[in-house]
Structure formats: structure tokens, C-alpha cells
Amino acid sequence: MYKLIIFFLTVFALQSCKEKTQKSPKVKPQEKVEIQNKQPKKEIFKGTFEFISYDDNYDYMLLNARKDKEIYGFVNDRNNDRTLLRGDICEIQWEKDTIYIAGDGDTPEIADWLVSIKKIKDGNVSKFRKEYKKQIKYHWHEDNYAQNYLDEIYLLAEYYIANSKNKLISNAVQNKENIEYSVEKRTENNRDYDALGIGFMSEYRFAVMQWVYIERENKKIFELDVTNDELVEFK
Known part of the structure; x- marks a missing residue:
């Protein structure tokens, strides 16, 4: 009889533990990861x-x-x-x-x-490339121009030519004439520039239509006003 009582008490205890275990909610590991990694969307x-x-x-x-x-x-x-x-x-x-x-x-x-x-x-440079369909030739005298710097100058020269109000340049673009430019270093009022002589070859000599100065520090473009001997920012 005593052994039978102990048996029933043991069975009752095991059932109680099982019920408590079943009542405890389970959280999947992946659900925890998703909660931890959830971040607000950026505007x-x-x-x-x-x-x-x-x-x-x-x-x-x-x-x-x-x-x-x-x-x-x-x-x-x-x-x-x-x-x-x-x-x-x-x-x-x-x-x-x-x-x-x-x-x-x-x-x-x-x-x-x-x-x-x-x-x-399309901006004016994109339109210029589609209509003009030529590479702009250039030459320089100094040996210490790196090619990547010359590539930057080319884009600035192309931008100026595509937007220039100089009638000689506009006519040359319209008639698809060969446009070239020279590159040389100059200093004006204690500021360093790359001076571009934009022009064309005529009877074995280079004729300049417009002098353009590029400020090295910030790549601003200036036109040389020959009459007043001053640089005017090109906008």
C-alpha cells in the first residue's frame, strides 16, 4: 500500500512539470535575430x-x-x-x-x-558632341602635365566651346571646322592659371580666337577681355 501511494505521487509530480513546461512560450532563434536587426528606413x-x-x-x-x-x-x-x-x-x-x-x-x-x-x-556639351562629332585637338609646351590633368582641362575646354558666345567659335562649331587649343601655365595677380588659346591652324600658323584661363585651385573658367586687359568669369 505504501509503495502504491508513492507511485501515484510520482506520476502526479511528473504531470505537473509537463504542464508547466507546455505553458512556457517558445521563441524561435530566427525571430530573435529579426527583432535585433530591425532598423528604421532612411529617408x-x-x-x-x-x-x-x-x-x-x-x-x-x-x-x-x-x-x-x-x-x-x-x-x-x-x-x-x-x-x-x-x-x-x-x-x-x-x-x-x-x-x-x-x-x-x-x-x-x-x-x-x-x-x-x-x-x-541633354546639356550643351552632350548636344555639341552629337552635332560636332570631332575630337578637339590640343598641344602644350610644358612636360610636367599629367594625362589625367590634361583630361580634366579637355572637359573644361569642351564645356567652354559648347557654351561660348564668341561668334568666331560659334561659326567654327556650326561649320564643323577643326578647333584646337594650346595649353600653357600663367600667373596673374598672384594666382595660377592654365591659359588655353582656342583657335585653328591657318597656313602653317595657329590663329587664336579666344584666350581662356582656368584657375587651378577651383577650376573656374575666365575669358580674357583683351580690350580691357582683364579676366571675366565665364558663367
């Missing part, structure tokens, strides 16, 4: 801009664009396309994200990261 901004240039010379690659006379720099590390030309009108989407300033203890800073960019209208 996406959108606007229409005039493309200016790519700048891949720093720790972060940049894409520069203009909107309402203001210039914006977008971090361009996630975009490999380099087909846009200065003056193209584009729709840009971007988000706020962190960059780290090298040389300053990797200090974090919030910047505009480009998410997507789509050309919606």
Missing part, C-alpha cells in the same frame, strides 16, 4: 540638378551638381557610371549617411550619399 530625398563633374581624387568619390545657383557634393562611392557630361539635367535621389574624415581621427560626419541618378535632358 530618401529627390531633386532635379545640373550635373557639373565627377571627382574621384579623394578618400570618397564625389559627384558635383548645381541647383538654383548652389553647388552640392554627393558621395558617389556606390555609382560606377561616368557617362554624364557637364550641363546635363538629372534627377538625383540621395540619403543622409555617415562618412569618416581621414587624418582627423576618422571623425564621423553626416553627408549626402547618392542613391541613384538619371539623366532627363
Whole structure:
């Protein structure tokens, strides 16, 4: 009899433990991971801009664009396309994200990261290439011009020629004449420039239609006003 009582007590205890175990909710491991990794969505901004240039010379690659006379720099590390030309009108989407300033203890800073960019209208340089269909020839005298720097100057010279109001240049473009330019270093008022003589070959000599100065520090373009002997910013 005593043994029978002990048997029933043991069975009752096991059933109680089982009921308690069944009442405890179970959380799947993957459900825990999903909860921990859930982050708020970043806000996406959108606007229409005039493309200016790519700048891949720093720790972060940049894409520069203009909107309402203001210039914006977008971090361009996630975009490999380099087909846009200065003056193209584009729709840009971007988000706020962190960059780290090298040389300053990797200090974090919030910047505009480009998410997507789509050309919606050709600028004057794109139109110029489609209509003129020629490479612009150039020559220089100094030996210390790197090719990538000459490539930058070429884009600036092309932009000037495509937008120039100089009648000689406009007529040369319209008639698809061979346009060339020379490159040389000059200093004016303690500022360094690359001077471009834009012209054409005529009877074994080079005839200049317009002198253009490119400021090396910020790549601004200036026309030389020969009459007043002064540089006028080209806009």
C-alpha cells in the first residue's frame, strides 16, 4: 500500500512539470535575430540638378551638381557610371549617411550619399558632341602635365566651346571646322592659371580666337577681355 501511494505521487509530480513546461512560450532563434536587426528606413530625398563633374581624387568619390545657383557634393562611392557630361539635367535621389574624415581621427560626419541618378535632358556639351562629332585637338609646351590633368582641362575646354558666345567659335562649331587649343601655365595677380588659346591652324600658323584661363585651385573658367586687359568669369 505504501509503495502504491508513492507511485501515484510520482506520476502526479511528473504531470505537473509537463504542464508547466507546455505553458512556457517558445521563441524561435530566427525571430530573435529579426527583432535585433530591425532598423528604421532612411529617408530618401529627390531633386532635379545640373550635373557639373565627377571627382574621384579623394578618400570618397564625389559627384558635383548645381541647383538654383548652389553647388552640392554627393558621395558617389556606390555609382560606377561616368557617362554624364557637364550641363546635363538629372534627377538625383540621395540619403543622409555617415562618412569618416581621414587624418582627423576618422571623425564621423553626416553627408549626402547618392542613391541613384538619371539623366532627363541633354546639356550643351552632350548636344555639341552629337552635332560636332570631332575630337578637339590640343598641344602644350610644358612636360610636367599629367594625362589625367590634361583630361580634366579637355572637359573644361569642351564645356567652354559648347557654351561660348564668341561668334568666331560659334561659326567654327556650326561649320564643323577643326578647333584646337594650346595649353600653357600663367600667373596673374598672384594666382595660377592654365591659359588655353582656342583657335585653328591657318597656313602653317595657329590663329587664336579666344584666350581662356582656368584657375587651378577651383577650376573656374575666365575669358580674357583683351580690350580691357582683364579676366571675366565665364558663367
